[in-house]
Each structure stands twice: as structure tokens, then as C-alpha cells.
Amino acid sequence: MSTKxxxxxDNIKSGFVDGYFKLSKKMDWAMSIRGIKRQLKxxxxxxxxxxxxxxxxxxxxxxxxxxxxxxxxxxRFFYGKLGIEAPGFVPPPVYExxxxxxxxxxxxxxxxxxxxxxERLIPDVPTVRSVVRNTNGRFLNENFELxxxxxxxxxxxxxxxxxxxxxxxxxxxxxxxxxxxxxxxxKIDHEYRNNYVLQIPLKQHEEMAALxxxxxxxxxxxxxxxxxxxHVACAYIRVGAKGEFADNAGNDRFLIGIxxxxxxxxxxxxxxxxxxxxxxxxxxxxxxxxxxxxDMVRCAEKAHENLSFFGLVAFDICINExxxxxxxxxxxxxxxxxxxxxxxxxxxxxxxxVLEYCKTHNATxxxxxxxxx
Numbered sequence: 001m002s003t004k005x006x007x008x009x010d011n012i013k014s015g016f017v018d019g020y021f022k023l024s025k026k027m028d029w030a031m032s033i034r035g036i037k038r039q040l041k042x043x044x045x046x047x048x049x050x051x052x053x054x055x056x057x058x059x060x061x062x063x064x065x066x067x068x069x070x071x072x073x074x075x076r077f078f079y080g081k082l083g084i085e086a087p088g089f090v091p092p093p094v095y096e097x098x099x100x101x102x103x104x105x106x107x108x109x110x111x112x113x114x115x116x117x118x119e120r121l122i123p124d125v126p127t128v129r130s131v132v133r134n135t136n137g138r139f140l141n142e143n144f145e146l147x148x149x150x151x152x153x154x155x156x157x158x159x160x161x162x163x164x165x166x167x168x169x170x171x172x173x174x175x176x177x178x179x180x181x182x183x184x185x186x187k188i189d190h191e192y193r194n195n196y197v198l199q200i201p202l203k204q205h206e207e208m209a210a211l212x213x214x215x216x217x218x219x220x221x222x223x224x225x226x227x228x229x230x231h232v233a234c235a236y237i238r239v240g241a242k243g244e245f246a247d248n249a250g251n252d253r254f255l256i257g258i259x260x261x262x263x264x265x266x267x268x269x270x271x272x273x274x275x276x277x278x279x280x281x282x283x284x285x286x287x288x289x290x291x292x293x294x295d296m297v298r299c300a301e302k303a304h305e306n307l308s309f310f311g312l313v314a315f316d317i318c319i320n321e322x323x324x325x326x327x328x329x330x331x332x333x334x335x336x337x338x339x340x341x342x343x344x345x346x347x348x349x350x351x352x353x354v355l356e357y358c359k360t361h362n363a364t365x366x367x368x369x370x371x372x373x
Contacts, residue, residue, distance in 0.1 A: 029071065029093045036073045039273060043080030046072055050085065057087035061355035062098060070094060081275065081341060088351035095337045095346070102358040103224065103311030109333035112307070115167035116197050118330065120144065122303040126326045128318070131155055132198040133167070134189065153185045156198055163199045163245075164188060176246040202326060205291045205319040208237075210283050211256075215240025215247040218316045218328055219258065219290075220339070221300040222346070225311050226353055230304035232297055233312075233350065234343035237290075239268070242280055254279050257342035262293035269342045292323040299325035307332070311357075 046054075051072055058070045074091040078084065090099070112121065116133040132152045133140040139152040147155075156162060162183065165176040175192065178201060188196070204216055211217045217240060222233040235258040241250025254276065257265035266286035268276045279285070290296075300315045307313055307330065314331040337346050347354045 028096070032093045033071055033073055036077055039077060040073060040080070043076060046076050046079065050075070050079070053085075054087045057352075058094075058355070061352045062094075062359050068094070068098065078340060081273070082344075084344065086345050088345035088347065089340055090337055090346045090351070092337055099354070099358050100312065100337075102361060103354075104332055106333055108309065110168070112310075113330055113332040114195070115165065115329060116140070116195065118327070122306045122327060122330065124306060125299050125303045126324065128202060128326060128328050129200045130197045131159070131162070131200060134192070134194060134196050135167070137194040149185070149189075153183075156183050156185060157181070159183075159200065161201050163201050164192065165197055165199070166192060166195060167197050168195045176249070178245045202318045202328070203321050205321060205323055207288075207291045208319050210281065211237065211239045211279065211285065212242065212247075212281055214243050215245055216318055216328075217247050218318050219296060221296060221315045221317055223300050223304045223313050223315065224347065224350070224354060225304065225308060226350060226357065230301040231350055232300060233347045234339075235296075236339055236342050237264070239279055239281075252280065255339060255342045256285055257344070258290050258293070260348065262290050264288050264290055265342060267342075269339075273341055275341075290319075292319040292325055295323065296325040299327065303327055303330065 054072060054075050055070055058068055062068045071091050071093065075087070075089055078086075078089045114135070116130065116135050119127050119130065129142070131142050132155055133144075134152075139147050139149060141147050141151070141155060160181050162179050163176065164179055179188075188198075202216055208217045217237055219235055219237050221235045223230045224233050225231075237256040237258065238247040239254040239256060240247035241252040244250040244253070247253065251271060254268040254270055256268045256279075259265065264285045264287065266277070268279050268285070270276060277286070296317055296319065300313075300317065303315060304313050310332050312332075315327055316329040316331070318326045318328055320326050340346050345351055
């Protein structure tokens, strides 16, 4: 094929992808706005002054040549629910199309966030201990050595309890289970197919366990890179539903924000974004110091240094019995932004700087959407 023909093919491909992206963006934004509108009933409208402040803020820090289209429904939702006026609240569709792709190129994230390789990816910080891994159908031991099925079965037979979870493409606690000996590795392998890990259960701090005794109530800590240094954007505790082992499984689960000073928020939110002053366990959490907060921040920031290709990482961290942070997972592909109701503006005091970075480091212009996705 000639150079001219190659160029024509590439132009057609680029035009098709760009057209698909624009159509996809339009449809996604419309669906997203319809979803949030259902939650606006009874909330006050934004004033003209508030609308102007929001649009001016986003036009200044992210917009080019006429600004950026900011749907105001989310600001109305957050302002009305929390009574906080902050232009830095990030509407999810804006995050998905203007921010996240510029911080975390999606094509690179899937393999890197494989839970089976967590210890290799962030070796400088404490991580959950995996005793057997199945990676694409092959078994590996704790030292990442290839082993036969028989040896994998022998290794797990030494433990009384183990956690099993998929190492790829898992969300919302899907298939994360606590197993009790004796273990049937044939059954586990049949159920989970390829790509899963068997881990030693973590013993959490008594104050964290009290929030819901059945689950490991991990902390989601979101970090981002700015000026060659990791910063904590936001953090919140995931309190599991009664009787559930995974803290993000079940319907009756709650989130509690952690403020910059390390104290818990004075309210929790449920799956329906309703605000509660109490949780089913009856624990009084409002304003309490988060155990191990300083160690958790240091741990997350140090771990992010090992993942510096990515501008944004969402770590799941357990606070152990000694009040030390242990990383359970590192989420790279889609660090969720839909928890601002408990954390406040996603990037906190760094919002303007993050938006300015995305404006000046626009990956969609540098490599194009075909390479981005």
C-alpha cells in the first residue's frame, strides 16, 4: 500500500473515531444528566450569581476559546444537599471526557492494576499478602514462581481462612469472598476461571471493625500527581452492609468522608445518596480521629510514586490492628468521582491546579482518541 493510500486510510479512521467519540459523548452526557435530574426534586435552583461563578471558574481553569460546557445539575445537587457553595465540584461527565483521560490513559491501566501483581508494582509499601495467584490460567506462589496445580493446593491447605477475589475486571465487591478450610481448589478454579488471587485475611483496627464487624471497612484514598509530588485528593471510609464480607457489596452500606485534618465527617451517605447522622452499628463516628490517618497518607503517596505513569490512583487501604496502613488494591482505569457528596470537591484545594494541568497537557490532542482508547 502506498504512502498516499496509508494517509487516506488513517484520515478516514481518524475521522470515524472522532465522529464516534462526539456522538458517544453527546449520548453519555444526556444519559448522565437525566440520571442526576431525578435526584434534584425539592432542591433549590442555583441563583444567577452561583451559575455565573461556576461557569467563570471552569472557563478560566479548563476552557479554551469560549470556555467549556459545564452542566450545572451536579452543582445544584451538591449545593442543595450539603449547603456548600464550591465551584470546584466536578461534574462526572466533565471528569470522564476532559480530566480522567488526560491523567490516566485508559489503555495502559487494565494490565497494570492486575491484583495478582500488586506487590511487584508497589514494593515499597505494605500490601495484602497473596499466597497463590492464578494469572491467565497459570499458578504462581507468593514469590511469583510458576507452580503446578498440586503445589498451589498444598500451599492453601496450610491456612484456616483465605480471601478469594478476581484479579481483573471486578467491581463493587463482585465475587470477593472469605473462605474457610478445607479449600477445594478445583471448585475455586472452576468458579473463578483465570485471573484470581488467594490472600490472607487482614485483621483491622478495632475502631474500624466497630463500624461493621462483618466486613473489612477499607478506606478509599485518591491520590494525584502535581508538581512531581503525589497529593491526597480525597478519602472516605467504606462501611460494609450487615453480614457482608466485602465493604462495597450489598445495599445497606455507607460512606463516611475523611477531612483533611484526619477527622471523620459528621454524616454518612448511603447508596441512594441520602445523608445519615448514624449507621446501623450505632457507632458514634462524627468528628472522630481516623486511626492511622498520617500513616495512611504517607503510604498512599509513597505507593503512587511507584505508579508515576498515572496521574490519578484510587487506593483501597486497610488500617490494621497496630494502626498501620496496608494497601489492598490500586485502581487506575476508572477512579470513581461519584462520591463528592461525602468528600466535598474531588480535588479539594488543588482543583484549579489539576484543571490547569489538563488544559495544558491535553492528551486527546497529543495522541488522538484512537490511541487514547
